[in-house]
Amino acid sequence: MNAALQATADSGQAPHAHTGAWVAGVLRSRISAGQLAPGSKLSEQKLSEALGVSRNTLREAFTVLAGESMVQRIPNRGVFVAAPGAEDVREIYRVRRLIEPAAVQSGEMPPGALEHLEAIVAKAQEAKAAGSVLDMADANQELHKALVGLSGSATLARLMEKVLAEMRLVFHAMSTAPDFHSHYVDLNAALVEQIRAGRRAEAAAELRRYLDAAERELLVHLGAVPAEPATKGGADR
Amino acid sequence: MNAALQATADSGQAPHAHTGAWVAGVLRSRISAGQLAPGSKLSEQKLSEALGVSRNTLREAFTVLAGESMVQRIPNRGVFVAAPGAEDVREIYRVRRLIEPAAVQSGEMPPGALEHLEAIVAKAQEAKAAGSVLDMADANQELHKALVGLSGSATLARLMEKVLAEMRLVFHAMSTAPDFHSHYVDLNAALVEQIRAGRRAEAAAELRRYLDAAERELLVHLGAVPAEPATKGGADR
DNA sequence: AGGAATCGGATTGTTCAACAATCCGAGCAA
DNA sequence: TTGCTCGGATTGTTGAACAATCCGATTCCT
Known part of the structure; x- marks a missing residue:
């Protein structure tokens, strides 16, 4: 220290x-x-x-x-x-689930944004090939920041940055930090591909599933939610 | 001073x-x-x-x-x-256009929220009947804050509060402040009615139109945009 | 006279030292 | 063991001091 x-x-x-x-x-x-x-x-x-x-x-x-x-x-x-806990994780994903798909679906798509997204995806795939978990995590965060950037709003970009900073804290707070990111590299690639194809609504829907899965994975790892049963909304807090 | x-x-x-x-x-x-x-x-x-x-x-x-x-x-x-200008107004509505419809459409609708919305609408109609512009403005802001509250996210609620505070600054910065709010009381009522009926998507769409109109009205009043022709994006700053 | 350089006052940026308020843990008493 | 008191340590707030910077007005040069 x-x-x-x-x-x-x-x-x-x-x-x-x-x-x-x-x-x-x-x-x-x-x-x-x-x-x-x-x-x-x-x-x-x-x-x-x-x-x-x-x-x-x-x-x-x-x-x-x-x-x-x-x-x-x-x-x-x-x-x-700050030491974020399970409830903070839920709040983080509440925000992300609202903002990210909306930005993807109805963003104004400034020029060069698509190339930017694809460059990030490429970087992530590179990192995955090299086995660098850290670079993968960075690229992952960069991508999601860029997704929000599609909205064209500096305010939302700042908010997303804050949220991502809190995410980093969550990772640091976890004793064991397995590979959360490699799963998502390909999903990210597919996502950007759909955006490129103009299938914004489908991309948004997939992003929502993406976020749900990530949140669940995190909560499970934090021991705040049972591993398997995915039916009724059970334990709160 | x-x-x-x-x-x-x-x-x-x-x-x-x-x-x-x-x-x-x-x-x-x-x-x-x-x-x-x-x-x-x-x-x-x-x-x-x-x-x-x-x-x-x-x-x-x-x-x-x-x-x-x-x-x-x-x-x-x-x-x-802070003295917000036209560009700040555009940024404000960029945020609101993304967040508010999304909250309406996919909010988790906590219990009692609907009653809360209707109470605010009632208050606004009361204020309109009494001719109190100030109370109308307050009720208006309260309603939109409550709409974002449907998302269940404290972070977004705080963000909306910040945005609304900036909106107040915009109003204060305007030399002449005509009645921006009375038009929207009935629109708000209709909006809540649609939410009550479960027509979330339609409510979100109407809200988007609502926000577009409000933004345009503000920009016109700030002289940052021509009054009639709604084609090319013209004067910036 | 017009414009540029300069000077002085005022305001902000930062530090230091001090004191009050509060909290935590050690020690003591029952 | 439990509860209380006391003392040390840390934070909260203040006041004063000094450097750095900016603004406006005066002065000087052309």
């Missing part, structure tokens, strides 16, 4: 933009990279001296990150790296 | 929650209420002494509000109440 903290303090001499925003960026990166484990406490004193900034400035960064729900602030207790 | 600032400084003795969040709440209310005009500058010194908080604490509130894009922060210049 300590190693991760003081690791990048060397670049501490050049707070490019506003120092607060810079600190927020540094912490955001480390959290997304998993260097700061979900649930771990971020001490004001340690972090401020490790990053070479004032406690006040660090606090500003905390405010930013709390607004993005990357960290959780508990009054008089401190800030902790 | 000054009157609005020091107006509520009387309650300044009881910062209930964390002072930063409290200040952010106060400012948010005043901005939404139009007491702080869009584009106006929020001076750190004046505001901090008017609210009876430290400059540092006020700054934390600014960070929060900037994260919600209620204010715009310009480095070394200060923070200003």
Whole structure:
């Protein structure tokens, strides 16, 4: 834990933009990279001296990150790296299930978007061939971000980015992280193919199935839902 | 301007929650209420002494509000109440057009939601009968928030709240504010009626038309689009 | 006179040091 | 063991200080 903290303090001499925003960026990166484990406490004193900034400035960064729900602030207790649970996963997929298919189905399709999608798919297939799980995960996230990008809305793109950041936290929070992504590379390819063919409604429907399956897989792995029986909507919470 | 600032400084003795969040709440209310005009500058010194908080604490509130894009922060210049323009209106409706119909069409319809919708419609009709434009506007926003609420997602509800806050800013930014809302009361009623009847797809389609019309009306009033010809996309900014 | 460079005041950005408020755990008592 | 109190540690908030930057007005040159 300590190693991760003081690791990048060397670049501490050049707070490019506003120092607060810079600190927020540094912490955001480390959290997304998993260097700061979900649930771990971020001490004001340690972090401020490790990053070479004032406690006040660090606090500003905390405010930013709390607004993005990357960290959780508990009054008089401190800030902790967000640790999403099963209910958070359900919420994540509630959002994705609403936004992604809608963007696919009724997006305005800016020029070059299709090529962008296909480039990402190619990258994912490359990563799969090379067996690089990390690159596959990255490409996967990039693809879904691009799908939302079809809507042409910067707001929704930002929201999706936030959601994907939370997804990374979910993965980091899982003790054992099996290969969730390789299954989906081919599905992604098929999806983009359908979009290319103009079969937007079918693509959206397939995407919905995709998301349902992914959510279920995650919940099962979190032990929040039984593995097999898929009938009545049973255990909630 | 000054009157609005020091107006509520009387309650300044009881910062209930964390002072930063409290200040952010106060400012948010005043901005939404139009007491702080869009584009106006929020001076750190004046505001901090008017609210009876430290400059540092006020700054934390600014960070929060900037994260919600209620204010715009310009480095070394200060923070200003957000002043949405035509492009922002287009972005707002890009989001609404994607989210609201999707929520109507595929929302999970929690119990009591329908009654809630109808209660809001009733309130709106009441307000229309009484000629209270303000209550109509409130009911209108409440209805659309409730529509998104059908999705069951707190994240999307928050996003919609942010969007609606920006809408209020748009109205406040308009010099002349004619009656945008009375047209839509009956449309809202019809919409809820269709939802009640289970005709979700039709309701979503009607909602889309609704949103297109509202956006166009706003853009026309902002002078960002010609009044009649509905063909080529013309003047940008 | 018109325009460019300059200067001074004002505001923001950041840090530091201090104090109050709160929480957590250790130690003690019943 | 259970419950209480106390002390240390951390957070919340403030005030003051200084550097950096920006804006407007004055001044100077052509």
